[in-house]
Amino acid sequence: MKHLIIYAHPNEASLNNHFKQSVIERLQEGNHEIEVRDLYQLKFNPVLSLEDLQGQKTGNISPDIRTEQEFITWSDHITFIYPIWWTGMPAMMKGYIDRVMSYGFAYCYEQGAQKGLLTDKQTVIINTQGRSNAEYAAIGMNKALSLTSDNGIYAYCGLKIKQHFFFDNAKRPGSENIEQWTNQVKMAF
Numbered sequence: 001m002k003h004l005i006i007y008a009h010p011n012e013a014s015l016n017n018h019f020k021q022s023v024i025e026r027l028q029e030g031n032h033e034i035e036v037r038d039l040y041q042l043k044f045n046p047v048l049s050l051e052d053l054q055g056q057k058t059g060n061i062s063p064d065i066r067t068e069q070e071f072i073t074w075s076d077h078i079t080f081i082y083p084i085w086w087t088g089m090p091a092m093m094k095g096y097i098d099r100v101m102s103y104g105f106a107y108c109y110e111q112g113a114q115k116g117l118l119t120d121k122q123t124v125i126i127n128t129q130g131r132s133n134a135e136y137a138a139i140g141m142n143k144a145l146s147l148t149s150d151n152g153i154y155a156y157c158g159l160k161i162k163q164h165f166f167f168d169n170a171k172r173p174g175s176e177n178i179e180q181w182t183n184q185v186k187m188a189f
Contacts, residue, residue, distance in 0.1 A: 004075035046095020084129035116158020128170035
């Protein structure tokens, strides 16, 4: 199977990087084809420009976007790994979504109805967050996070969500938590 990992965290010592490495190791054990798009290492430009918008309409997209769309097209499975900052994805990941998951590539409208175009792909989303799941549940943030990302982005584009992990209290997790979370992540592949 062809696995694409889209990763956004600037710190190589982060828990997110640990999860990225764990996913890679698990996929290598199964002899899968793997491509990793580390958005910070790539110095990906997250800013959606007027030229990007015009290019979406005319099919004349920039080379950096074409490259990312080719990786998505190539893949059977996409794994997104990023932290939750300010109750949302980092600007780097949001910009990637804005620029790459564009109209005509990831979704379209047919007879006024939205249609996802990436229906032949599964996805796993791995998020870390500083607050507890209980705190987020008490204020409805857990539902908001799932609604805006799962329904508003991934399913909207037609991706089949296999699993979405929200690892909480992740600022300074203990080794027992990290081991448990790593095992959960590996079981998803």
